[in-house]
Amino acid sequence: MSEKLFSLLSGIIFGVGLVISGMTNPEKVIGFLSITHNWDASLIFVMGGAILVFAPFFYLMKNKDTSSLGFKINLPQMKGLDKKVLIGSSLFGVGWGLVGLCPGPAVSSIALFEPITLIFLSAMFVGILISKYV
Amino acid sequence: MYNLTPYSALSGGIIIGFSVVLYFYTTGRLAGISGIFANALTSKTNRTSNLLFLLGLVIGPLGYFFVSSEPVKFEITNSYILIIIAGFLVGLGTHMGGGCTSGHGICGISRFSFRSIVATITFILTGVITIFILQQFGIYL
Numbered sequence: 001m002s003e004k005l006f007s008l009l010s011g012i013i014f015g016v017g018l019v020i021s022g023m024t025n026p027e028k029v030i031g032f033l034s035i036t037h038n039w040d041a042s043l044i045f046v047m048g049g050a051i052l053v054f055a056p057f058f059y060l061m062k063n064k065d066t067s068s069l070g071f072k073i074n075l076p077q078m079k080g081l082d083k084k085v086l087i088g089s090s091l092f093g094v095g096w097g098l099v100g101l102c103p104g105p106a107v108s109s110i111a112l113f114e115p116i117t118l119i120f121l122s123a124m125f126v127g128i129l130i131s132k133y134v
Numbered sequence: 135m136y137n138l139t140p141y142s143a144l145s146g147g148i149i150i151g152f153s154v155v156l157y158f159y160t161t162g163r164l165a166g167i168s169g170i171f172a173n174a175l176t177s178k179t180n181r182t183s184n185l186l187f188l189l190g191l192v193i194g195p196l197g198y199f200f201v202s203s204e205p206v207k208f209e210i211t212n213s214y215i216l217i218i219i220a221g222f223l224v225g226l227g228t229h230m231g232g233g234c235t236s237g238h239g240i241c242g243i244s245r246f247s248f249r250s251i252v253a254t255i256t257f258i259l260t261g262v263i264t265i266f267i268l269q270q271f272g273i274y275l
Contacts, residue, residue, distance in 0.1 A: 011190020
């Protein structure tokens, strides 16, 4: 039960952070990717702030096998590079650049009652389904 | 760089960092949104937790709008074709590449994962190239 409660709480805090950071506005993301024209470096501060908090914490928990609630620590098993991560990340970057939305802000923007993001999320779901056949 | 908002960006980032810490500390899982989204819709494992995290992503901003007096900006293209292509590529790309801005960018870099660092550089690079090309056609200037 408490695992579900903490999932909800983590999502709420993440969503508040996204709004305060300004990253729920696609224009801010476009500004970051637009390095040759009115560059807006804000996104670096967002990622930097989050890394500054999580990196030392992760280092401290590195040798633990279970979480505080007794769940197995689940880390990606994939290491090194392969075609999948390079092609996948390249495609993601193109989609991200086209409208300035990545998955987190896309979900959070439902709170803005912008119907256009529901179209984005539906297309994202189709992309996920198709990736299983690639 | 007159658009730079370093203080709100850094405070928002720190709050996101605390969310990632809380999620990892309690559930033992990394808060990668593309993965949580994909798993919530396609996998039975931890489905309720994943859906609750996504619900939180919506409730958080809703609550914030309720208490904050600041107007919320949401400026996006009005081209449906662009939205559909972008959404499709984001879904396909993040699922293939195993992460997005949160999973690779925040969690991966924090873990000093070589794979995630390269993934992050890659999607920023192709994003920059995409914007550059669009700007040649007069979009996003």
